[in-house]
Amino acid sequence: MFDAEPTMAAIGPTPMEGWKRRTIMALGRATRHAFSSVIAKYSTVGDPPIFAKGQFPWVNDLESNWLTIRDEADAILREKEHVPSVVSISPDHKGIADDKWKSFFLWGYGYRIAQNSARCPATSALLDKIPGLQTAFFSILTPGAHLIPHRGVTKAIFTTHLGLRVPRHGELCWMTVDGQVVHWREGKAVVFDDTYEHEVQNQTPEERVVLLLHVKRPVRFPGSFIADFFLWCVRVSPFIQDALKNLELWNARQLYR
Numbered sequence: 001m002f003d004a005e006p007t008m009a010a011i012g013p014t015p016m017e018g019w020k021r022r023t024i025m026a027l028g029r030a031t032r033h034a035f036s037s038v039i040a041k042y043s044t045v046g047d048p049p050i051f052a053k054g055q056f057p058w059v060n061d062l063e064s065n066w067l068t069i070r071d072e073a074d075a076i077l078r079e080k081e082h083v084p085s086v087v088s089i090s091p092d093h094k095g096i097a098d099d100k101w102k103s104f105f106l107w108g109y110g111y112r113i114a115q116n117s118a119r120c121p122a123t124s125a126l127l128d129k130i131p132g133l134q135t136a137f138f139s140i141l142t143p144g145a146h147l148i149p150h151r152g153v154t155k156a157i158f159t160t161h162l163g164l165r166v167p168r169h170g171e172l173c174w175m176t177v178d179g180q181v182v183h184w185r186e187g188k189a190v191v192f193d194d195t196y197e198h199e200v201q202n203q204t205p206e207e208r209v210v211l212l213l214h215v216k217r218p219v220r221f222p223g224s225f226i227a228d229f230f231l232w233c234v235r236v237s238p239f240i241q242d243a244l245k246n247l248e249l250w251n252a253r254q255l256y257r
Contacts, residue, residue: 035230036155036195042223043155049178051158051191058130059189062162062211065126066187070164072120073138073209076104083140090243100145100202105247107136109240110231113247123211132216134231138164139212141173141202149176152194153234156227157214159194163187165209172203184210 040047045055053059062069076083085099093101105113106120106127117124127136134157152159163184167173175182178196192198202208219227234240 039155042220044218049196096150100142102140105137135214141208147200149199160213162211167204167206
């Protein structure tokens with residue numbers, strides 16, 4: 001079927017590409033706060049670190065079907081060696097995490113991952129009902145995983161975690177968002193703004209598994225124009241395009257196993 005097995009080496013930038021990446025990063029740092037302040041001003045759901053999940057009707061649908069979603073996640077995780085780390089797909093995350101943070105992508109930055117979605121049909125059908133879905137993946141924190149304090153790049157999206165597998169000693173597996181401590185609960189969702197500083201750690205001998213979503217924030221015009229423009233810039237950036245290529249290579253390699 002294939003002439004040669006694709007490798008999973010991360011795509012390394014050429015000197016010119018490296019210059020472009022540094023320029024884009026500098027521009028992003030210089031403009032994202034201004035963009036986010038406009039988006040926050042016109043947000044129809046406010047700008048808290050942690051949202052009231054009742055503002056998003058689709059969250060109840062996810063919580064009502066969490067066991068079905070977990071069954072599909074469990075089926076994927078029976079072959080853990082086929083589940084990549086986040087940094088192997090997106091090397092730009094090396095600044096906040098190591099290979100103890102793993103992921104199985106169903107949607108990536110506005111693109112459906114067809115091969116993976118087909119393996120999780122019930123979850124995918126639920127995701128199709130979420131307006132403005134950008135990213136969806138099973139996020140796995142293996143024992144000892146630690147995501148150092150960091151911030152997301154834009155208020156154009158917000159983040160949702162649906163608890164699927166939570167260690168028994170939940171007090172040792174936590175997240176902080178703007179100083180507020182969050183402990184996941186199986187079958188329950190947490191909706192938050194990842195542009196506020198947050199940190200994640202699993203100090204238990206068990207895995208923590210959540211369904212992680214990035215969803216477009218409801219925003220009035222003209223903030224909606226700014227949000228859509230920023231998301232478009234993110235989607236076409238080399239950071240996202242390289243991550244999608246790495247994911248495609250990873251999935252292609254699984255066909256040889």
